Amino acid sequence: MLERRAATTDYPYSKAMRDSEIVWDEATLQAFVKSPQSVVSGTRMAFGGLDDQKIDPLIDFLQSKHQTQPYAGLADVLTAYLRVAGDRTMSQA
Numbered sequence: 001m002l003e004r005r006a007a008t009t010d011y012p013y014s015k016a017m018r019d020s021e022i023v024w025d026e027a028t029l030q031a032f033v034k035s036p037q038s039v040v041s042g043t044r045m046a047f048g049g050l051d052d053q054k055i056d057p058l059i060d061f062l063q064s065k066h067q068t069q070p071y072a073g074l075a076d077v078l079t080a081y082l083r084v085a086g087d088r089t090m091s092q093a
């Protein structure tokens with residue numbers, strides 16, 4: 001993921017993400033997970049941002065080749081994800 005240009009995997013990214021011209025590195029990722037909308041205005045990533053103390057361990061996790069340690073902030077990410085997934089389910093009902 002690091003050193004890869006934004007919106008270049010097989011996923012229907014938002015126009016905002018495709019137009020962003022970001023190449024992910026430590027600095028751009030830190031800023032994006034802290035506040036997705038302020039880095040890519042109009043992104044569909046509905047995740048309000050991580051606390052400062054959770055960002056460094058996340059970057060370490062994404063950089064590690066072997067990923068033997070689980071990422072300690074995972075519970076927060078899952079909670080945010082389930083909140084969004086739950087909202088979608090409700091709005092389709």
Ligand code: HEM
Nearest residue numbers: 006007008013014017033043044045046047077080081084
């Ligand atoms: C620590 C947690 C997370 C990290 C590090 C992260 C990171 C990223 C990154 C780097 C991208 C851009 C990908 C690319 O350029 O290929 C992205 C896109 C996206 N993420 Fe996340 N994300 C996280 C959590 C979440 C959560 C919880 C959700 C859902 C609630 C979410 C939904 C999305 C969506 C929908 C996109 C596409 C956005 C667009 O096209 O505008 N992410 N994420």
